[in-house]
Amino acid sequence: MGKLAATDRRRLKSLSHSFTLDFLIGFECEDDARRVMVALDKRLGRFGLTLHPDKTRLLPFWRPPQTQQRGKGPASFDFLGFTFYWRRTRHGHWRMWCKTRRASLRRAKKAIYEWCRRHRHRSIEDQHAALHRRLRGHFNYFGVSGNYHSMMLLVEATKRSWYKWLCRRSQRTRLNWERFTDMLLWWPLPRPRITVQIWGR
Secondary structure (H helix, E strand, C coil), rough: CCCCCCHHHHHHCCCCCCCCCCCCCCCCCCHHHHHHHHHHHHHHCCCCCCCCCCCCCCCCCCCCCCCCCCCCCCCCEEECCEEEEEEECCCCEEEEEEECCCHHHHHHHHHHHHHHHHHCCCCCCHHHHHHHHHHHHHHHHHCECHHHHHHHHHHHHHHHHHHHHCCCCCCCCCCCCHHHHHHHHHCCCCCCCEEEEHHHH
């Protein structure tokens, strides 16, 4: 961050600057976390910055004991479009997982639904290419290990939206689900792809 000269400050006195940085810090002891939180607030204050009161919090996010056979972890949290939580593996071990945040998935479904509605009269080829790009873009960001199911939910929602608005294109040539399924053999939607392995297999 550059330092403004006095003349620059006068010219820019009517502007409002906002700097945002999202980060996580993990601690083994709660006392350490509280001390750093107080020190961090003071340190940022020296530069005219503050911690966001609604987005800054302490969470108990320790691994559940191996003796806990049921239930969930102590907490979950949302970060950069993902929800992080604890889940048991097939071998019975607790492991941290992530999935697309519910609000993020809802927005993605709505955006594709609206796109299909607005562009339903374009050619099948053009619609397929556009939906393919949208899904690939989503997978490139949310394609994190453990998130396959959430991405598959978006693919299924895309199929339903595309089918619905293709059915509204013409009353003479009515599209049914069987014909639509056959169409997907020629114009398949992309499958989710894991692009980032956060944890080892």
